[in-house]
Amino acid sequence: MRRLLVSTTVILALIGVAASLEHLLVGDHYNPGFIERPWLTRAHVILGAVYLLLALPQFLPGLRARRPRLHRAFGRIAVGAGLVAGVTAIVISIAIPFSGAPETAVTLPFALLFVVALGRGIQLARAGRFALHREWMIRALAVGTSIATMRLVFVPALLLLGEPSNERARELSTPSFLIAFVLHVAIAEYWIRRTRRDASDSALLEHEGELVAAEPKVVSVL
Secondary structure, three states: OHHHHHHHHHHHHHHHHHHHHHHHHOOOOOOHHHHHOHHHHHHHHHHHHHHHHHHHHHHOHHHHHHOHHHHHHHHHHHHHHHHHHHHHHHHHHHHOOOOOHHHHHHHHHHHHHHHHHHHHHHHHHHOOOHHHHHHHHHHHHHHHHHHHHHHHHHHHHHHHOOOOOHHHHHHHHHHHHHHHHHHHHHHHHHHHHHHHHHHHHHHHHHHHHHHHHHOOOOOOOO
16 A cells, blocks of 8 residues: 555656646646746746655655755755745636636635645644654645646546537536545545554654764763
């Protein structure tokens, strides 16, 4: 189960990065708002890709245990990029939703959840509550990678349900977002609850290891 979940998450993150590159390389976007607000779109897709690339290594136990400084450095960059990507997602949801108000009603709550999850995760890390920090970071990554699942639902549906058109795309966009968001958040919550006790023990051991490593070394001269 763990390997399947990790492999799937990696694949979805890479699809999300590829989707970000598509936004940068393709000039004729399906959403006219992206063309009207290029800097908003670029900030969202570029920093969203940075978040996905740096968030994945954060869940490697070896990186946290053996390279805590690198783990923290990656984490700060990932959270900073993610917060900007999340805030721009909120603006996009309100200002230029592809499918109008129905899409805003679906995407806005999850964009807010993403930003809140990142903020809460950093707050808990600073307080030394690493098990809860892990849970909120899992929630953030679940929402962040859901854009890939949205495309995996949206594109086949667009191709299979009649002739592809802009009107058809607007009809399918909102339900595709809803399916992806709900599915990802549900799986994340299931995984959090299934691994909560083990994660708490692991976080305690890692924290104790960092404290031991940080203690000054006393060399005997006797």
